[in-house]
Amino acid sequence: MASGAKQTLVEVVQEPLKLERYVDFVQDDGAGAIATFSGVTRDNFDGKRVVRLDYEAYAPMAEKKMLELCQAAHERWALKAAAIAHRVGEVCIGEASVVIAVSSAHRREALEACAWAIDELKATVPIWKKEVYEGGKVWKENADARQAMLAASQK
Amino acid sequence: MKVNVLFFARSREIAGVSETVLELKAGATSQDLLESLLREYPLLKEITGSCVLALNQEYLAQDEAKALRDGDEVAVIPPISGG
Numbered sequence: 057m058a059s060g061a062k063q064t065l066v067e068v069v070q071e072p073l074k075l076e077r078y079v080d081f082v083q084d085d086g087a088g089a090i091a092t093f094s095g096v097t098r099d100n101f102d103g104k105r106v107v108r109l110d111y112e113a114y115a116p117m118a119e120k121k122m123l124e125l126c127q128a129a130h131e132r133w134a135l136k137a138a139a140i141a142h143r144v145g146e147v148c149i150g151e152a153s154v155v156i157a158v159s160s161a162h163r164r165e166a167l168e169a170c171a172w173a174i175d176e177l178k179a180t181v182p183i184w185k186k187e188v189y190e191g192g193k194v195w196k197e198n199a200d201a202r203q204a205m206l207a208a209s210q211k
Numbered sequence: 212m213k214v215n216v217l218f219f220a221r222s223r224e225i226a227g228v229s230e231t232v233l234e235l236k237a238g239a240t241s242q243d244l245l246e247s248l249l250r251e252y253p254l255l256k257e258i259t260g261s262c263v264l265a266l267n268q269e270y271l272a273q274d275e276a277k278a279l280r281d282g283d284e285v286a287v288i289p290p291i292s293g294g
Contacts, residue, residue, distance in 0.1 A: 095294050111293075112219060112220055112223075113293070114217065114219055114265070114268075114286055114288070116268060117265060117268040117286065118293070120268050142293060153293075153294070154293070154294050174294060177293055177294055178291075178292075178293060178294040179291075180291075181291065181293050182219070182265065182286070182288055182291055182293075183291060183292070183293030183294075184219060184220035184221075184289065184291060184292050184293070185292045185293070186220070195220050195221045195289065195292065196292035197261075197289075197290035197291075197292050198290070198291055198292045198293070198294065201290050201291045201292070
């Protein structure tokens with residue numbers, strides 16, 4: 057777990073994610089809105105029956121990138137707090153692999169920041185999932201993964 | 212100098228280990244490390260085109276030749292798929 061000076065919580069965890077933990081964290085008396093996103097294992101992909109997803113993370117770097125992501129969200133929107141958690145290991149159907157919670161005085165900031173954060177996470181945070189379906193396994197690749205471009209664009 | 216190398220996902224399965232230590236000449240760059248990795252784990256060739264390296268938890272551009280130092284941590288990062 058890592059927290060920044062701004063109200064931020066990021067963590068990569070083994071155990072099932074509980075949404076309340078992150079909602080509680082972003083709870084703020086000055087917040088009129090809390091937006092959350094839960095990414096959940098779906099039971100099918102391209103007509104294949106999915107059994108579970110196996111997640112693996114470069115945990116210290118993933119937490120660092122998630123922290124940078126929260127800080128960037130704080131700079132871009134007037135947020136009260138932001139929390140991002142990603143689970144690793146086996147994530148069964150219906151269970152959450154990622155949870156994001158964001159609070160702000162008014163709804164627009166929290167909603168926009170939450171939607172932006174999941175897109176950024178999928179594009180930049182070093183985490184991998186292997187889809188385990190009936191009759192096989194395959195490492196997935198996010199269509200919008202852009203870690204290769206990231207370093208180049210920072211020059 | 213010694214550099215710690217970490218493998219993840221497909222690169223870990225191909226290498227057959229999750230980490231290793233490479234002994235490199237002083238002044239070696241991330242490109243030298245990649246060459247040395249491919250000598251040690253030739254099967255990695257099939258995925259290096261889609262992988263990037265991270266040096267001390269920061270992504271490197273694909274062809275970047277960054278100077279390495281003793282004790283550095285380099286990770287082989289296949290296409291990510293978090294979320």
